[in-house]
Amino acid sequence: MSEVVLPPVIRDVPGQEQAAGFLARALANPYHAYVFAGPEGSGKRLGMRAFAAALLCARGGCGECRDCRLALGERHPNMLVLEPGGPDILVGKDAGDPNTARWFASRAYLTPPEPGRKVMVVLQADRLRVEAADVLLKVIEEPPTDTVFLLLSARPDDLTDTIRSRCQEVSFPPLSEEFVVGTLVTEGHGEQRARLACRLAGGNLGRARRLAADDRQLAAFREDALAAARQAFQGPAGALSAAETLTSAAKQFRARLGEELEEDLQPFLDERGRPEEPFRGVVRRLEEQHERRLRRAEREFLDWSLLSLAAYWRDAVLVSTGGDPGLVINLDQDVRTEVPGDGTPSSAARAWGEVEEARADLADETNLNARLILERLFLRLSELRPVS
């Protein structure tokens, strides 16, 4: 196969040479629908943005023009993005029901706001309900001209066969730890810090990069969680205040995030704070996205905190049973002295299990009361304290 020259935007997609090469070749004569398949953190969303930019840019993805910049930020007027508003993507009442399959499909045959192609994106496409998938299927079967559909999924096997068979699949395998660490090191971080951020982020490059760049974040989740666990080990009263500590840390996180999101909107507003005409659709979508992120923010914070807590006990089990020290997550700390508990592998393993159970409960959005889940977790942990 002949060497393909990657457009700048696609060259910037990290660690996915195969997918990048495939997309660069596809640009000359794009198919009408693709599935970008790969686990969280493998870069499929970056790939989608880059491909959209290359499709919308007059120079095929220069990375510098207005079209590129807007597409890379998912703010191009000719890009339409559908994503789950709740647990699933619903079919919707009619075309006026925003962020539903009917709303999305109804826009497929409209002339785009600006001359050129349209790019229609479905995030977390495996969460399309059956009826919603049927509506989408009809559009993909009779594709509108100059429109490219990009479906993203971490669980492509959950897509209906009828949709999947009408799309070309681009696969984004997980990034290796060495790749993530190497990337952070070239970006100027020390090796140990890069590896710590990578492991705390579970190999997700975007999250690892944010953690490595921000001392407060790198430390915050772990420290809040560890402080709470220590409180819990002082007994039942400590356990209840531990739940309180983490809940209020989560509230503060939500408030900070709210401020950041407000700033995000500024470039698209006029001096009276109203959206500028060409960006009305974009601003509405951003506002909806912000609402959803804020709604999830507290649970997200709690999940990260509990994940780092689980990592401590996992490390403790590993170290106390003579496991490979190279596999420790919290590389910068001595887990034998940092981890609360009596230091036996069995109590560390039980604590780890309790934390994972609480994470599963938190992930179930029908469990409305996060605070209760934390109280139960810390009360159980308080029972693991050494008898003195």
Ligand SMILES: [Zn+2]
């Ligand atoms: Zn460009």
